Amino acid sequence: MIEHYRLQQIAYKGERAASRRLAATQGLSDEQALRRTLELKAGLAGLAALVESRTAEQQAQASRSAARDALREQARLRQARRHEGKASTWRAWFDGSARPNPGRCGIGARLEGPEGSVEISQPAGYGNSSEAEYRALIALLEAAVARGVSSLTVYGDSQVVIGDAAGPDAEAAPALQAYRDTARALMARIDGLTLRWIPRHKNTQADALSQRAFDDSPTLDIDAAEHP
Numbered sequence: 001m002i003e004h005y006r007l008q009q010i011a012y013k014g015e016r017a018a019s020r021r022l023a024a025t026q027g028l029s030d031e032q033a034l035r036r037t038l039e040l041k042a043g044l045a046g047l048a049a050l051v052e053s054r055t056a057e058q059q060a061q062a063s064r065s066a067a068r069d070a071l072r073e074q075a076r077l078r079q080a081r082r083h084e085g086k087a088s089t090w091r092a093w094f095d096g097s098a099r100p101n102p103g104r105c106g107i108g109a110r111l112e113g114p115e116g117s118v119e120i121s122q123p124a125g126y127g128n129s130s131e132a133e134y135r136a137l138i139a140l141l142e143a144a145v146a147r148g149v150s151s152l153t154v155y156g157d158s159q160v161v162i163g164d165a166a167g168p169d170a171e172a173a174p175a176l177q178a179y180r181d182t183a184r185a186l187m188a189r190i191d192g193l194t195l196r197w198i199p200r201h202k203n204t205q206a207d208a209l210s211q212r213a214f215d216d217s218p219t220l221d222i223d224a225a226e227h228p
Helices: 004-010 013-024 031-046 047-084 130-144 159-166 172-186 204-212
Strands: 090-099 103-113 114-129 150-158 195-196 219-222
Touching: 004 047, 013 031, 031 047, 031 159, 047 219, 090 130, 090 204, 103 130, 103 204, 114 130, 114 204, 130 150, 130 159, 130 172, 130 204, 159 172
Parallel strands: 090 150, 150 195
Antiparallel strands: 090 103, 103 114, 114 219
């Protein structure tokens, strides 16, 4: 005979409530009432088959819950590692301008990390605004590669360039192919690189550097943090 505790384990909430009502109205013990309730539920298949089926369901649910818990723990550990590794994470911003469009190009970028920061502000030939943006991204990536940077997040306000550089080959813009190829080759040399679009009002430093390029001679400014 199947033990009472096993019946309690596999019974649904509604079945347990029904058995309590049955016990109260029929003068049965809790065990008798629950057994009768589950036997009615099992029907011709029999109580043992119902217990076996419910047990299998519970085991499957337990496995799914364990898998979800493991995924949550992995996510928590990844988040913790990101926080712990914050000091070794690099961030960068880029922007490019054309006056008029197309016209003279100016590029600006800023690279920040635990070893200091670098600002780029320089003229970049003639072209349209998308070409200027790509030239700014490439100059930034070249600076990052030269410094052996890893775990780098790059921010830009050009949806065209961010989408083109990070998107699939099938959606690449033919007119920007040469820039894309150069940028992708540099990106492949940086471990943990992420490209993210931001609105223009959050990219003011890079924008100012790109505008300054129209007035200044080419510069590469290295913060004192790198040379104590």
